[in-house]
Structure formats: structure tokens, C-alpha cells
Amino acid sequence: NAGVTQTPKFQVLKTGQSMTLQCAQDMNHNSMYWYRQDPGMGLRLIYYSASEGTTDKGEVPNGYNVSRLNKREFSLRLESAAPSQTSVYFCASRMQAGVADTQYFGPGTRLTVL
């Protein structure tokens, strides 16, 4: 099992450009999440998908959109990148919403917006 995979690992964008961060998991998990990690602020939830076909906003959804393409894949899109979106982005998955279980994290995508 590869677990949770993310592409790309690194990305540099110019202000106003768009891009999609890809995430996939092979553990048959129902729930998937997107976080951003910034120094001194911990991990903040951007969007999550409790199950295939549903998505919900987290703490910091502005400037982002998501798509739960199927049970395996959950993508994060920046339509018009801004320097404030420079961050490390982590995708995670969890077996079942409502169960006290662990979240499994991907390796992260380091995004710089110039």
C-alpha cells in the first residue's frame, strides 16, 4: 500500500495563476481532508469530504475549491493564487467519519506563490 500520495511535491506559481493539487489514497478510506501548515499556526483545515460525493468547508476555505472525484481521489484547486497561499499543503484520509480513528497524512506539497 502506498497510503496517501500527493502530487506535486513542490510548486512555484505566480500571483493569479491557477493549479490543482492532487491527492489519492489506497486504503479504502471514506473521509479525506486538505490542510495547510504555516509556521506558528499549526495545521488548519481547508476542506474535507466525509464520504464520496460530499464536501464541506473547514476553517480557511477562501480561495480554494475541492473535488472528491471518487473514493480514492480528493483534489484541491487554487483558481487565482495569492502570496498568502504560500504554504505546505497536506492531504489526509480517515477510515470513517464519526469514528475515533487516526488520520493518515500524505507527504505534503510545498507551494510558493510569488
Place this chain on the structure above:
Amino acid sequence: AQRVTQPEKLLSVFKGAPVELKCNYSYSGSPELFWYVQYSRQRLQLLLRHISRESIKGFTADLNKGETSFHLKKPFAQEEDSAMYYCALSKASGSRLTFGEGTQLTVNP
């Protein structure tokens, strides 16, 4: 709304010394508490969770509902413990994790 606070952004100890990473939370219901660890340039991974009452890599954490705390402790720190540690909270019946700001632990030789 739930909130997790880790008051120390940086913590430095010497090898062999005891270490305690503080975590306080606010939540009106019965939370599930977790500690995650992130070694340099690696992904986050679960260290332990309070419902398991386990000890992982010598670390333990006790949920104190009266003080709303879930401090992480290890009696003898090792250099390989140097990492970023995050405390996290989940509602007992919910799927979202709320993370604290993180504590960067450095264990000096």
C-alpha cells in the same frame, strides 16, 4: 467551537532529561485527544491517542478533564525525539481534527 492550545512553540532539553509538552483544550463535550509527530521534512504521523492509553516510543499522555489538558511526557528524552509535535482534538462523534499550533522539541546531546 473547540480549540487546542500548545503554549510552547519551542522546547529545548538535554538528552536524558525529562520532557513535557503541554496541551490544553476547550470543548464542551467529550473530546478525543491525539498527539501527532512530524520529523524533519516528513509527513505527520500519529504518536498516540488517549483512548488507547498506550505508551509509544516512551511517551505517555493522560487526559485530565478537570484541567482540560493532555500533556505529553517522556521521562528520558533522546536525540531522535527532536521533532514538531502537534496536539489534536476530535469530537467523539465527529470526523474533523482541530490542531494546536505545534511545539518544536529539540533534544541536545
